[in-house]
Amino acid sequence: RNYMLYIIYYIYWRTLMFANNADLSGLWGCAMSNKKERQLNCEVLRIVAMLMIVCLHYFGKGGLLGKPSDPELTAAGYTIWFLEALCLSAVNLYVLISGYFGGGTYSLQRPFRIWKQVFFYSVIIGIAAGIIGGQKPDIYRIFTYIFPIVTEHYWFATSYIILCLLMPFFDAGFAYFDKRQIKSIILVMLLLFSISKTVLPMQLPWDKYGYDAFWFMVLYLTGGYLRRYGVEQIKSRAQAALLYLGSVAMIFASFLVLRMVFLKTGKLEDLINYSYTYNYLFCYTAAVGGFIFFVNTWQDSPVLKRLRKPIELLSGATFGVYLIHEHIELRSQWPKWFHCEEQRTQSVGGLLVHMIFTVLTVYIICTAIEIIRFNIARLIFHRR
Numbered sequence: 006r007n008y009m010l011y012i013i014y015y016i017y018w019r020t021l022m023f024a025n026n027a028d029l030s031g032l033w034g035c036a037m038s039n040k041k042e043r044q045l046n047c048e049v050l051r052i053v054a055m056l057m058i059v060c061l062h063y064f065g066k067g068g069l070l071g072k073p074s075d076p077e078l079t080a081a082g083y084t085i086w087f088l089e090a091l092c093l094s095a096v097n098l099y100v101l102i103s104g105y106f107g108g109g110t111y112s113l114q115r116p117f118r119i120w121k122q123v124f125f126y127s128v129i130i131g132i133a134a135g136i137i138g139g140q141k142p143d144i145y146r147i148f149t150y151i152f153p154i155v156t157e158h159y160w161f162a163t164s165y166i167i168l169c170l171l172m173p174f175f176d177a178g179f180a181y182f183d184k185r186q187i188k189s190i191i192l193v194m195l196l197l198f199s200i201s202k203t204v205l206p207m208q209l210p211w212d213k214y215g216y217d218a219f220w221f222m223v224l225y226l227t228g229g230y231l232r233r234y235g236v237e238q239i240k241s242r243a244q245a246a247l248l249y250l251g252s253v254a255m256i257f258a259s260f261l262v263l264r265m266v267f268l269k270t271g272k273l274e275d276l277i278n279y280s281y282t283y284n285y286l287f288c289y290t291a292a293v294g295g296f297i298f299f300v301n302t303w304q305d306s307p308v309l310k311r312l313r314k315p316i317e318l319l320s321g322a323t324f325g326v327y328l329i330h331e332h333i334e335l336r337s338q339w340p341k342w343f344h345c346e347e348q349r350t351q352s353v354g355g356l357l358v359h360m361i362f363t364v365l366t367v368y369i370i371c372t373a374i375e376i377i378r379f380n381i382a383r384l385i386f387h388r389r
Contacts, residue, residue, distance in 0.1 A: 045309040047102060048320035050299040055323040057095035059330065059364045064089050066336050067345025073260065073277040074267055081349060081356045088360075089281060090256040094249075096161065096283055097292035100168070100221050104228020105300070107176055116169040119324075120154060123162045125378075126328040127153035134334035149333055158333055160216050167218035168225060175225060184234050191230060194223045195289070203286040206276060215283025223284075227293065231300075236293070242301050248294030252287040256280045259287075318376065325375025330367050339367060 064070050069085050071078075131150035135142055142150075149156045157163045179187065198220055202212045213220070239245050259280035267274050280287065303309050309316065330339060340346070343363045348356045 043317060043320075044106075044304075045306070045313060045316055046299050046303045047106075048316050049303070049309070050098065050296070051102065051320045051323050052316070053299075054095040054098045055326055056364060056368060057092035058327065059368055060088065060092045060360065061095065062331065062336065063340065063345060063360055063364055063367075067340035067343075067348075069345060069349050070278075071349060073264060074274050076268060078264075079350070081351055081353050084353050084356060085349070086260055086278075087257050090253045090260070093256065093281060093283070093288050094252075094292035094295055096215070097224055097288060098296055100165070100224035101228040101231070101292055101296045103165075103168075104225035104230075105232045105296070107172060107225065107229055116166045119162060119166055119169070122324065123153050123159060123328060124151075126325070126332060127151075127158055130329070130332045130334055146333075159328065159331060161327070164216065164218045164221050168221040171218075171222065172225070175222070175229065179229050179233065187226070187230055188234075191223065191226050194226070195286075198223055199284045199286050199289055202282075202284065203280075206273070208275075212284070215285075215288075220284045223289075224292070227289075228296075231293070231297065236297065239294070239297055242298050245294045245298035245301065249291050249298060250294075252291035252294060255287040256285065256291070319372060322372045322375040322379075325378065326368055326371040329371040329374055 064085055070089065071082065073086070075082070127150050131142070131146070149158050153159060154163050154166055178190075182190070198211075202209050211219075239248060260278060263273055263277045263279070266272065267277055279285070282288065329335065343359075343366075345359075345363065348359050351359070
């Protein structure tokens, strides 16, 4: 038992030291370099997008989505599927931010810094869950803790680290190719990984629903293109908002139409919620619209400037929020603690109140843990 305590203590100490160098800005910093001030409207976007991601996990991990083919779907059920469409573009938004602010000096420390923070939470929460639960984890669980990237403990981190290794090649491509060539590359990639799966009523062999590095490459290139050339057809925030809301409406409309077809014919059951994937064309356009809206909003807002410190503090902790609440030992537990699945039978008002309370509580607790982790690491290791 003493040996086990020593091992646990050693792992904790080493992971804390590893995580010390993980910048509080986390994975999705909006600053092009640490010497430049962050663009506050994008920092607000990161906070909003993480809240949207927690909402997605509230619905998905909480069991609220149920079966889309359920003939007895209630008003609350339809509301859940609409809110799911409203939040679906959040993951795409984060990768667009990376592409938009990419092109700076590349360093291999970036993917390594991400890995350290992922490794820290993967191991520490795993150890804590084993101690509190009193159960001995199996060998697969242990490997999941220790090798979170190769086991896809956090699928987003795995895909993003692969993207990080390819970023210098994409950035060099932007310097080498002209606007027309880059647009052609993006359109071809969209045709392969998004448009084809959107228009063809079948499961394509390479379609991973956007949970892969290939789709992240499309988003990274799109973000880089938006920064350099923008979108000529979108000249105002109203048009950007219309693109976002229209895309959300198309996602939800696809759900309603295919559900109606199934209820009348008994066919296409597997495709009812097919539009609810990250690489679906309208999820992509929703992310582009939402991103352009935030980039063109509050650029010189005096209110945001006065709130710079709390905004940067909250946005910097977003990656920690993701790593904590989406840990393999917690992702299915916190929805049970808040009795999320029971909300399927509640009124629309009751559902919304419970969702807002739960999402904000999870977000605030995880943010506080991440800030404490960072400050403890900085206090210990910066004063040695």
